[in-house]
Amino acid sequence: MSWEHLHNLSHSFPIVLTACGSVVGLYGWVRDRESLELWGLVALVIAGAFVAPAYLTGLAAADVVADRTFVRPGIVQTHRFWATWAAVPAFTAGVLAAFALHERDDRRLRHFVLLVGLFATFMIGIAAWQGAKIVYGPNETSSQRVPSATVYTIADG
Secondary structure: HHHHHHHHOOOOHHHHHHHHHHHHHHHHHHHOHHHHHHHHHHHHHHHHHHHHHHHHHHHHOOOOOOOOOOOOOOHHHHHHHHHHHHHHHHHHHHHHHHHHOOOOOOOOHHHHHHHHHHHHHHHHHHHHHHHHHOOOOOOOOOOOOOOOOOOOOOHHO
């Protein structure tokens, strides 16, 4: 299992959980439903726990991906830059959410954490958008070839 594969498996957790936790928590804030706010905080804690594996596997995979001829190195560097700036507020939101769950009576802290989570969602969105520009495939030094498209005609039926 390669670093690329591990990164592709782990990066979805912080993306989805940060966005869902922030949106559901903020909806709970607007509707004055404490249970939804707390659910949002739990999602931010789990997202914060997955930030480190996603970030570290991405760093390990970056050198391999940047060596490919069909990937411009600037794309990988730009993604790494935004991933670094996304990891900081996402991890911070996770740590603060864990503290806010411990101090359940402090609504202002919960609301602050949800706003930090919303900011983290925005930053993760930029990093994910940049990462979507990276093309995955075999390395040029490997003996594998990218399969060509198969053309079927009506007669092949």
